[in-house]
Amino acid sequence: GNSVTQMEGPVTLSEEAFLTINCTYTATGYPSLFWYVQYPGEGLQLLLKATKADDKGSNKGFEATYRKETTSFHLEKGSVQVSDSAVYFCALSETGNQFYFGTGTSLTVIP
Amino acid sequence: NAGVTQTPKFQVLKTGQSMTLQCAQDMNHNSMYWYRQDPGMGLRLIYYSASEGTTDKGEVPNGYNVSRLNKREFSLRLESAAPSQTSVYFCASSERELNTGELFFGEGSRLTVL
Numbered sequence: 749g750n751s752v753t754q755m756e757g758p759v760t761l762s763e764e765a766f767l768t769i770n771c772t773y774t775a776t777g778y779p780s781l782f783w784y785v786q787y788p789g790e791g792l793q794l795l796l797k798a799t800k801a802d803d804k805g806s807n808k809g810f811e812a813t814y815r816k817e818t819t820s821f822h823l824e825k826g827s828v829q830v831s832d833s834a835v836y837f838c839a840l841s842e843t844g845n846q847f848y849f850g851t852g853t854s855l856t857v858i859p
Numbered sequence: 860n861a862g863v864t865q866t867p868k869f870q871v872l873k874t875g876q877s878m879t880l881q882c883a884q885d886m887n888h889n890s891m892y893w894y895r896q897d898p899g900m901g902l903r904l905i906y907y908s909a910s911e912g913t914t915d916k917g918e919v920p921n922g923y924n925v926s927r928l929n930k931r932e933f934s935l936r937l938e939s940a941a942p943s944q945t946s947v948y949f950c951a952s953s954e955r956e957l958n959t960g961e962l963f964f965g966e967g968s969r970l971t972v973l
Contacts, residue, residue: 780960791863791949791964792902799960837901841960845890845909846917851901 750775754838754850761828761857769823769853771812771838779840781805781814781821786835786852795823795836828857861885865950865965872940872972880935880968882950890953891933892917892962893925895946902949908933940972 755770773781780799784792796805801816810825821838838850863884872878884891892907904917908927922944924936933952937944947969951962 782960784962789966791951791966792962793964794961797960845907846904847892847962849894849902851899 750779750840750842750848752838752840752848752850755853758854758856761855763830763857763859764827767825767828767855769836771821771823771850773819773821773840775840775842777842779842782839783810783812783823784837784839786837792837830857830859833857863950863952863963863965865968868966868968870968870970872970874941874972876940877936877938878940880948881932882934882965883932884952884963885931886952886954886963887930888952888954891927892951893933893935894949894951895919896949897946905935942972944970945972946970
């Protein structure tokens with residue numbers, strides 16, 4: 749079956765630190781991979797995505813590369829800001845009908 | 860452009876009471892979803908509707924019913940609420956045919972069952 753495993757949180761970083769949130773997946777076929785972000789009191793919104801192996805998704809300084817050989821889609825940012833404090837979810841979808849989410853990683857960035 | 864709108868945003872119920880969560884989207888999407896979010900569990904799919912007139916069970920459908928009233932609206936009903944249904948519920952929609960793969964979420968409905 750399909751599943752997503754992501755790094756347990758919470759994660760606390762100082763401003764301008766480097767961020768990595770690990771995500772690995774299990775899928776029966778060739779899924780699209782996503783990172784969603786949830787700011788406090790809001791719904792989830794798409795941060796970035798990749799639809800095939802070796803694709804790199806990027807947005808707002810965040811990047812993630814679809815690695816088929818390691819079944820991974822790790823989220824990285826070179827220099828985090830206080831405004832990046834949120835919960836980050838890794839997700840996959842094979843059919844476009846069903847999406848499978850990881851448990852979420854809470855990030856707090858302190859000044 | 861409102862996107863996905865859910866009502867109510869907050870609700871407190873007593874065990875055994877019933878209620879319906881309403882969801883509407885104005886993006887002309889075919890697919891709509893109901894998720895629940897619980898601490899340490901991430902998002903779990905309750906039901907989804909791939910198109911008007913169809914609904915399918917997700918990972919955790921027990922205790923819930925859904926209605927795809929038309930293309931815009933997808934409601935979630937709790938017939939006899941239980942404390943285990945205390946959660947934050949999110950409605951989402953997507954346009955599968957465009958192959959964007961992106962889900963658009965509402966702001967969530969926080970439900971407490973006493």
